Amino acid sequence: MDFWVWWLIAAGGFAIALVLTAMPELGMLAAGGVAAALAAGLTDSLVAQVIVFAVVSTALILAVRPIARRARTQPPALRSGSDALMGKSAVVLERVDGTSGRIKLAGEVWSARALGEDDSYEPGSQVSVVEIDGATAVVM
Numbered sequence: 040m041d042f043w044v045w046w047l048i049a050a051g052g053f054a055i056a057l058v059l060t061a062m063p064e065l066g067m068l069a070a071g072g073v074a075a076a077l078a079a080g081l082t083d084s085l086v087a088q089v090i091v092f093a094v095v096s097t098a099l100i101l102a103v104r105p106i107a108r109r110a111r112t113q114p115p116a117l118r119s120g121s122d123a124l125m126g127k128s129a130v131v132l133e134r135v136d137g138t139s140g141r142i143k144l145a146g147e148v149w150s151a152r153a154l155g156e157d158d159s160y161e162p163g164s165q166v167s168v169v170e171i172d173g174a175t176a177v178v179m
Contacts, residue, residue, distance in 0.1 A: 041079065042076075042079040042083070042085065042088060043076040043077075043079035043080050044076075045079075046072050046073070046075040046076035046079055046088065046092070047072065047073070047076045049072045049075075050068075050069045050070075050071075050072030050073045050076065051069075051072075053065045053066070053068040053069035053072055054066070054069040057069060063103065063104075063107060064100055064104075067096050067099035067100045067103060068096050070095060070096070070099055071091075071092045071093070071095040071096030071099065072092060074091050074092065074095040075088045075089070075091050075092035075095075077091075078091040078092075121171035124144060124145060124168055124171055124176070125168055125169065125170060125171065126167065126168065127144060127145060127167070127168050128165055128166070128167055128168075129142040129143060129144040129145075129149070129151070129165070129166050129167075129168055129176065129178065130142060130143045130163065130164070130165060130166075131151075131160045131161065131162050131163060131164045131165075131166055132148060132162060133162060134159060134160070134161055134162065135151045135152065135153050135159065135160040135166065135178060136152070136153055136158070136159040136160075137152060137153050137155065137156040137157065137158065137159075138152055139151075139152060140152060140153070140160070142166060142176060142178060144168060144176055149174070149175070149176045150174060150175045150176070151166075151175060151176045151177070151178050152172075152175055152176075152177060152178070153177075153178060153179065154169050154177050154178065154179040155179070158179065160178070166178040166179065167179055
């Protein structure tokens with residue numbers, strides 16, 4: 040069997056391992072295997088094929104990992120759902136204390152409770168939403 044077939048089998052093995060483990064580096068090794076298969080189609084030199092595999096795989100890992108790390112650590116560009124409500128201002132409709140109350144938040148009436156057990160806010164006060172706990176806004 041020709042070397043290019045073995046390189047494609049290796050690339051397929053790396054691709055299967057990528058799917059099973061979700062390690063993106065294995066995808067870069069699979070791409071290196073495909074590049075080595077192409078090199079095997081051009082030359083019979085096993086050393087050249089291994090060098091192509093190593094260079095392509097290493098270059099892809101070095102290029103893609105910083106991009107992936109940066110994308111993973113950045114906050115999402117668009118907050119939605121309850122995450123979008125955190126930090127918003129609201130108006131107290133019914134007295135808010137450590138256990139209950141009502142506020143108007145983003146045009147809707149929400150049940151609310153104060154962040155601190157001893158804190159309380161009277162109707163008409165402006166409060167800030169700290170978090171959303173189920174269907175209750177926690178305010179301060």
